[in-house]
Amino acid sequence: MKINFLRSKIIQIFEKHKLSKKHSKVCADYLIKAELIEAKSHGLTRLKMYCNRIKKKLINPKPKIKIKRISSSISYVDADNSIGFVSADIGVAQAIKNAKKTGVGLVAIKNSGHFGLSSFYAEQAVKKNLMVFCFTNAPPALAPYGAKKSLFGTNPICFGAPTGKTPFILDTSTSIINRGKIRHAHKFGKKIPYGVALNKFGKITTNAREALNGTQLPIAGFKGSGLAWMVDILSGVLTGSSHGGKTKDPFDDFSGPQNVGHLFITINPKIFIGNRYIKEIKKNIKLIKKLPKAKGFSSILYPGERKNNLYKKNLNKDILIPRKILQEMVELNVVK
Numbered sequence: 001m002k003i004n005f006l007r008s009k010i011i012q013i014f015e016k017h018k019l020s021k022k023h024s025k026v027c028a029d030y031l032i033k034a035e036l037i038e039a040k041s042h043g044l045t046r047l048k049m050y051c052n053r054i055k056k057k058l059i060n061p062k063p064k065i066k067i068k069r070i071s072s073s074i075s076y077v078d079a080d081n082s083i084g085f086v087s088a089d090i091g092v093a094q095a096i097k098n099a100k101k102t103g104v105g106l107v108a109i110k111n112s113g114h115f116g117l118s119s120f121y122a123e124q125a126v127k128k129n130l131m132v133f134c135f136t137n138a139p140p141a142l143a144p145y146g147a148k149k150s151l152f153g154t155n156p157i158c159f160g161a162p163t164g165k166t167p168f169i170l171d172t173s174t175s176i177i178n179r180g181k182i183r184h185a186h187k188f189g190k191k192i193p194y195g196v197a198l199n200k201f202g203k204i205t206t207n208a209r210e211a212l213n214g215t216q217l218p219i220a221g222f223k224g225s226g227l228a229w230m231v232d233i234l235s236g237v238l239t240g241s242s243h244g245g246k247t248k249d250p251f252d253d254f255s256g257p258q259n260v261g262h263l264f265i266t267i268n269p270k271i272f273i274g275n276r277y278i279k280e281i282k283k284n285i286k287l288i289k290k291l292p293k294a295k296g297f298s299s300i301l302y303p304g305e306r307k308n309n310l311y312k313k314n315l316n317k318d319i320l321i322p323r324k325i326l327q328e329m330v331e332l333n334v335v336k
């Protein structure tokens, strides 16, 4: 489907679900962005889920989002159960504004929902020549090290830095793969990679349904569990949002709004070394890229480069939509 046509259809679907035109456009753009960087787990496959939650009044389509000023650097956003894309979009814009004024921006968001990929927001700060950290919590998927039961989300850690060229954007779950990839595999009857999840009996499984009912494995064992815990503290405890396994799963927990928390930290990279920053980061990247390559590697990529290349490659192409998702769009009663 042509990107512009698809965008207009997604906007119609969200408007039909009572979102304003402005908010519908924000959501459509992020869903399409996920498709363009081939993060199918966070693209159109989630449209039905967001609409379901709006219909069940668990996402507020007309939120009154409040931004409280705590200092010139610090702001606190109450998202009023808005769809996560919209509150995160507002939150990162505020974090950018704060850092432009003072050198550092810190924005906490409470009462939000699933916001897609952290890189969406990191990219905006990097495009304004800022470094950035983005944190968000997510529903239970990982067992804390030593526990039998899932409690932490796949809680991503995202860091971005301007490089003078393609942004450096490391955006990783604290689980080996993100949960969306497992949901996507389940939806399309595919297997998941070996070694990323256990079934409910604690055995490695490649069956997506079993993995969803079991537990995902953290990156690097107890270290990943610790990082997921850190994100739970930063985006849950610190922001006054759900934490300790209380974040609701957007797909199958309809007992209330998700109350997801996000935290954005923006930093002017010139605060210590001034204009030398760009020279130094370029030097840093050049040094690493020039290293002798390991067997099977023709180049060393930094985080964010691959997705940027995919985006450029796909930007002028049509988006292929699987029949199952087209059918969902028909059921959302817009695409005829």
Ligand SMILES: NC(=O)c1ccc[n+]([C@@H]2O[C@H](COP(=O)([O-])OP(=O)(O)OC[C@H]3O[C@@H](n4cnc5c(N)ncnc54)[C@H](O)[C@@H]3O)[C@@H](O)[C@H]2O)c1
Binding pocket: 114, 115, 116, 117, 118, 119, 136, 137, 138, 154, 155, 156, 158, 169, 170, 171, 172, 173, 174, 175, 176, 177, 178, 179, 181, 301, 302, 303, 304, 305, 306, 307
């Ligand atoms: N909103 C949520 O609740 C939520 C929860 C978890 C994850 N997520 C999102 O899921 C995505 C992470 O998914 P994932 O954990 O499966 O990771 P991934 O495999 O998609 O990528 C992880 C990181 O590794 C980098 N990378 C990949 N290949 C590389 C290579 N060859 N060389 C150098 N770097 C490379 C990527 O740029 C990225 O920064 C993130 O965008 C994250 O924000 C969202």
